[in-house]
Amino acid sequence: MGQFLLEISYLIGSITFIVGLKMLSSPDKARQGNLIAAFGMGLAILGTILFHEKDGQGIGNIVWIFAAMGIGTIIGWMMAMKVKMTSMPQMVSFFNGMGGACAAIISIVEFGSHSGHEPGFLLTVFLGLAIGAVSFSGSMVAYGKLDGKINDIYSNVFTIVNSLMLLVIFALVGIGAFAPDMFGDNLLWILLGVSLLYGILFVMPIGGADMPVVISLLNSFTGVAAAFGGFLYDNPVMLTGGILVGSAGTILTVLMCTAMNRSLMNVIIGSFGAGATAGGKGAVGDQVAKETTVTDAAIMCAYAQRVCIVPGYGLAVAQAQHTCHEFEKELEKKGVEVIYAIHPVAGRMPGHMNVLLAEADVPYPKMKESEDVNPQMPQVDVVIVCGANDVVNPAAEDDPSSPIYGMPVIQVWNAKSTIVMKRSMRPGYAGIQNQLFFHPKTKMLFGDAKDSLSSLTSEVKSL
Amino acid sequence: MVYIVILSIFLGIEVISNVPAILHTPLMSGANAIHGVVIIGAIIVMGHASPDDYLALTLGFLAVVLGTLNVVGGFVVTNRMLEMFKKKK
Numbered sequence: 235m236g237q238f239l240l241e242i243s244y245l246i247g248s249i250t251f252i253v254g255l256k257m258l259s260s261p262d263k264a265r266q267g268n269l270i271a272a273f274g275m276g277l278a279i280l281g282t283i284l285f286h287e288k289d290g291q292g293i294g295n296i297v298w299i300f301a302a303m304g305i306g307t308i309i310g311w312m313m314a315m316k317v318k319m320t321s322m323p324q325m326v327s328f329f330n331g332m333g334g335a336c337a338a339i340i341s342i343v344e345f346g347s348h349s350g351h352e353p354g355f356l357l358t359v360f361l362g363l364a365i366g367a368v369s370f371s372g373s374m375v376a377y378g379k380l381d382g383k384i385n386d387i388y389s390n391v392f393t394i395v396n397s398l399m400l401l402v403i404f405a406l407v408g409i410g411a412f413a414p415d416m417f418g419d420n421l422l423w424i425l426l427g428v429s430l431l432y433g434i435l436f437v438m439p440i441g442g443a444d445m446p447v448v449i450s451l452l453n454s455f456t457g458v459a460a461a462f463g464g465f466l467y468d469n470p471v472m473l474t475g476g477i478l479v480g481s482a483g484t485i486l487t488v489l490m491c492t493a494m495n496r497s498l499m500n501v502i503i504g505s506f507g508a509g510a511t512a513g514g515k516g517a518v519g520d521q522v523a524k525e526t527t528v529t530d531a532a533i534m535c536a537y538a539q540r541v542c543i544v545p546g547y548g549l550a551v552a553q554a555q556h557t558c559h560e561f562e563k564e565l566e567k568k569g570v571e572v573i574y575a576i577h578p579v580a581g582r583m584p585g586h587m588n589v590l591l592a593e594a595d596v597p598y599p600k601m602k603e604s605e606d607v608n609p610q611m612p613q614v615d616v617v618i619v620c621g622a623n624d625v626v627n628p629a630a631e632d633d634p635s636s637p638i639y640g641m642p643v644i645q646v647w648n649a650k651s652t653i654v655m656k657r658s659m660r661p662g663y664a665g666i667q668n669q670l671f672f673h674p675k676t677k678m679l680f681g682d683a684k685d686s687l688s689s690l691t692s693e694v695k696s697l
Numbered sequence: 698m699v700y701i702v703i704l705s706i707f708l709g710i711e712v713i714s715n716v717p718a719i720l721h722t723p724l725m726s727g728a729n730a731i732h733g734v735v736i737i738g739a740i741i742v743m744g745h746a747s748p749d750d751y752l753a754l755t756l757g758f759l760a761v762v763l764g765t766l767n768v769v770g771g772f773v774v775t776n777r778m779l780e781m782f783k784k785k786k
Contacts, residue, residue: 247734251731259716261719264720268730293741295744298758299740303761306764306765306769307765314771315777319777329766329767330729330767332764333764333767336736336739336767339757340735343746343760453725453729457731467741469737470701472734473705475731476734477702479709480706481707481709482710482724483709485713486721578721588720589722
């Protein structure tokens, strides 16, 4: 009976994961989807505690299990409730790392407590350990980097060292599984060390704007690690959940790369910042960007028919989403039509901009994707580029030597005029000059995105 | 087992392939919570560790804490993100 209930709970769990993921891909049902998956997870956990049996033995140490779950729940809940919307990406990365660590620990314990050492079992344990450990240390570095605790280090040495380490990991897993006597039990610890180190070195040279791709990739790693756990215990719900995340995560990673016009290999092996700085022909030297004042900009916007706001990383960093919405409301009072053009990779993560604007109560229909906005650009009177740079760079369309050539961009230069809010003339993340700033129709408004937006808002109000 | 793996791979790809860019972040976060299913492994480890095997108990305890962090944190964060999309109806 118990076994039957356990299997039912696992079956329901697996189904809710699939349904949940499916619903997460449509804006209206996403929230329900998340809750459904959470419910399924709860059921599967409960089922395991109540009905799981190994060699006729039920789950013991119940008190300790509940204590651990209690601690985890309280900490996890508090962290998740407290975190600011702008720090969401590093939070996801942090939780991902926890899952990876959990998978790695399971492998360690299973290796210790299992006496039979057949190759299949060892392979599962070692792969679970390696992937879990890489996912853990990699996620922690990604977390640190996004949180500004760790700086980027670019070096070509990483490429070689990392490829070598990857080979070493594969070799160790192979030796561990098929020639276990070579290193004995020490192999487990060597593999753990090497994997942890690889995770760190793998994420270290990757630049800030590529972090989402890395997190997504590590996310699918943890999924695979969980699936190995599923193999280990012959546990179907771990297997489906893990593999589902593994494959969905991989596709998501690829989708993100496509949006940035970069191949996955490129993100992983080539450190973007190092190679790209030299590219792009736009020399600053003799070109002068036109500066504008807040008053002029406010007048331009207030007497326009249609205004299009292009938010980017800068808006996220300045936490200006609320100010931005204020500004939009003021303009609407003046009868101006305002839309947001959101590039798929604007902000810190794909879709991050939408989450931020949604937090500030910007209506969902006002957020347009770049391909919907581009055809309408000629009818837009004023484009306000707010903390975005590479996603509005014309070089992506007309300069084949540019490292971002071919990336889909928002064609703001087709609008009647453009105001670029920026802190300085410094190039954006990709390290390339943006010809848009020197375009005859472009005016620059220097300053922090939030300050500029709030002074713009009060100017518009007083008009 | 292998059937499950292959079917799940295709399901994962199928389910996610036409998601709008807007939902990438919540989706990643939701998927992140789902791989927290690894906690079941941690519970099994903990549940079958003999009471005098302190190494297994300690590590198991740690694994359950970390796994729970992943599950709870993941779902709560995702829910918070999605809450924002819902408000404006």
